[in-house]
Amino acid sequence: MIGAETRLVAMIGFPIAQVKSPANFNRHFDTQNDDRAMIAMELTPEAVKDFIATARGWTNLDGFVVTIPHKGAVAELVDEMSPRARFLGAVNAVRRDPDGRLTGDMTDGTGFVEALKQRHFSVAGKSALVVGAGGAGSAISLALADEGLSHLVLRDLDGNRAGALAAKLRLAYGSCTVETGIPAEGAFDLVVNCSPMGMSPGDALPVSENLLDQMPAGSLAADVVTSPEITPFLEAARKRGLAIQTGAEMAAAQMIQLGQAMGIFSAENSNA
Amino acid sequence: MIGAETRLVAMIGFPIAQVKSPANFNRHFDTQNDDRAMIAMELTPEAVKDFIATARGWTNLDGFVVTIPHKGAVAELVDEMSPRARFLGAVNAVRRDPDGRLTGDMTDGTGFVEALKQRHFSVAGKSALVVGAGGAGSAISLALADEGLSHLVLRDLDGNRAGALAAKLRLAYGSCTVETGIPAEGAFDLVVNCSPMGMSPGDALPVSENLLDQMPAGSLAADVVTSPEITPFLEAARKRGLAIQTGAEMAAAQMIQLGQAMGIFSAENSNA
Numbered sequence: 001m002i003g004a005e006t007r008l009v010a011m012i013g014f015p016i017a018q019v020k021s022p023a024n025f026n027r028h029f030d031t032q033n034d035d036r037a038m039i040a041m042e043l044t045p046e047a048v049k050d051f052i053a054t055a056r057g058w059t060n061l062d063g064f065v066v067t068i069p070h071k072g073a074v075a076e077l078v079d080e081m082s083p084r085a086r087f088l089g090a091v092n093a094v095r096r097d098p099d100g101r102l103t104g105d106m107t108d109g110t111g112f113v114e115a116l117k118q119r120h121f122s123v124a125g126k127s128a129l130v131v132g133a134g135g136a137g138s139a140i141s142l143a144l145a146d147e148g149l150s151h152l153v154l155r156d157l158d159g160n161r162a163g164a165l166a167a168k169l170r171l172a173y174g175s176c177t178v179e180t181g182i183p184a185e186g187a188f189d190l191v192v193n194c195s196p197m198g199m200s201p202g203d204a205l206p207v208s209e210n211l212l213d214q215m216p217a218g219s220l221a222a223d224v225v226t227s228p229e230i231t232p233f234l235e236a237a238r239k240r241g242l243a244i245q246t247g248a249e250m251a252a253a254q255m256i257q258l259g260q261a262m263g264i265f266s267a268e269n270s271n272a
Numbered sequence: 273m274i275g276a277e278t279r280l281v282a283m284i285g286f287p288i289a290q291v292k293s294p295a296n297f298n299r300h301f302d303t304q305n306d307d308r309a310m311i312a313m314e315l316t317p318e319a320v321k322d323f324i325a326t327a328r329g330w331t332n333l334d335g336f337v338v339t340i341p342h343k344g345a346v347a348e349l350v351d352e353m354s355p356r357a358r359f360l361g362a363v364n365a366v367r368r369d370p371d372g373r374l375t376g377d378m379t380d381g382t383g384f385v386e387a388l389k390q391r392h393f394s395v396a397g398k399s400a401l402v403v404g405a406g407g408a409g410s411a412i413s414l415a416l417a418d419e420g421l422s423h424l425v426l427r428d429l430d431g432n433r434a435g436a437l438a439a440k441l442r443l444a445y446g447s448c449t450v451e452t453g454i455p456a457e458g459a460f461d462l463v464v465n466c467s468p469m470g471m472s473p474g475d476a477l478p479v480s481e482n483l484l485d486q487m488p489a490g491s492l493a494a495d496v497v498t499s500p501e502i503t504p505f506l507e508a509a510r511k512r513g514l515a516i517q518t519g520a521e522m523a524a525a526q527m528i529q530l531g532q533a534m535g536i537f538s539a540e541n542s543n544a
Contacts, residue, residue, distance in 0.1 A: 003295040004288055004312040023275040040276040047329025054326045057319025
């Protein structure tokens with residue numbers, strides 16, 4: 001139970017009631033007998049700048065997680081950023097130093113890769129299709145390239161968005177061919193849905209049935225959507241005997257990295 | 273345990289680790305199976321203005337309690353104040369309406385009077401000495417005058433502070449004689465320590481032993497200091513067989529009023 005000496009971390013977003021991190025972190029703090037709590041703060045976009053200023057002078061706050069739609073705004077306001085957060089222009093976790101200095105990181109992509117590693121799925125030398133080049137798609141594409149992916153196809157309804165991300169990735173990772181704007185067909189080792197398709201009943205699949213049929217043995221279909229846990233896309237992949245990875249698995253794998261980015265889990269304590 | 277749907281209230285102060293309200297409120301929410309939590313936020317004075325701006329856009333926050341040293345600053349920043357908060361120029365509880373509008377109240381004095389009522393000590397027609405004309409002393413003096421006190425003596429090391437408060441009280445309550453700057457001797461029905469004397473070991477008593485000796489049967493010695501719970505002043509009064517009221521009793525009586533001021537306890541639900 002929260003008292004006056006409880007150290008705090010926060011999660012900011014709008015809306016906020018759907019997020020899983022506060023319950024996950026608070027369960028963890030509880031099992032560790034750690035007098036900490038994560039609070040979920042539903043903040044309007046207009047209040048983000050004031051929140052950042054408040055956080056500088058909020059001395060029992062150690063850091064905060066950032067979710068939609070504030071990731072880009074927070075990147076503009078913190079004092080320092082990790083290279084990956086700078087690359088993406090987005091921040092999903094901030095550490096507050098005792099002097100009020102704020103350092104941002106972006107763990108959406110590395111959390112996804114961490115979940116892959118936990119199932120012993122190696123990305124090096126493989127091909128992937130990423131559907132959706134927004135915040136999650138950008139972060140995951142960067143993390144996949146960073147893990148040695150050979151071939152990446154990006155698909156987004158907004159061709160300019162996919163093109164801009166592809167250009168940045170090509171510049172940074174010469175070893176990975178990046179394509180956009182082509183019919184997304186082929187025998188991909190990994191297909192990741194980073195679009196909202198599948199959140200609402202009746203949504204079309206993010207990829208064609210035909211594409212799923214072409215996925216080779218040992219390939220993986222992954223989704224970042226957390227609700228429903230098994231999206232129609234994952235269900236269709238599972239029916240074909242493909243391995244699947246849910247958004248919830250990604251979120252769970254990401255928790256350690258969020259805690260490290262906020263400075264409340266040490267790097268050694270990685271099974272926190 | 274806090275989750276993403278938990279409604280929040282906050283308590284702001286600097287420092288904050290010593291306050292009791294978060295533990296008291298959270299125990300209450302827990303026994304009521306109410307998915308609410310109070311968080312204790314240690315905020316520097318420089319961050320108060322930003323916090324107020326943040327609170328307007330913090331949509332799952334219902335209100336907040338304000339403690340030292342922010343009570344005056346918050347009074348300057350809210351949209352509306354109760355008459356007693358306006359009189360005192362200080363706010364210790366703020367309600368946040370769904371549109372972000374902030375309304376301040378000041379329950380330090382009425383909380384004290386509530387504790388008196390719980391022990392069936394009536395103020396009407398009586399005499400009181402209040403030591404310390406700061407935030408707590410001002411609020412308690414106002415509440416005592418409002419309850420029909422006949423005679424009030426105010427004592428403060430800062431004579432101007434006591435004088436200014438006395439002038440305001442005389443203007444508002446013609447029925448109560450208010451004196452300052454005189455030797456505080458006499459047979460008071462109620463003596464209240466609203467100074468910090470008694471918080472540190474070796475502090476002098478806030479009143480003379482001689483004054484305690486003069487207190488009549490049925491009189492009461494009260495302290496707003498919460499730590500130690502039994503101050504040397506209360507101990508000296510108890511040795512003389514006088515009734516005493518602790519700072520903790522005042523704080524407990526005030527909890528309902530804080531919840532009402534934040535709009536999370538209804539007026540009917542007064543034994544919340």
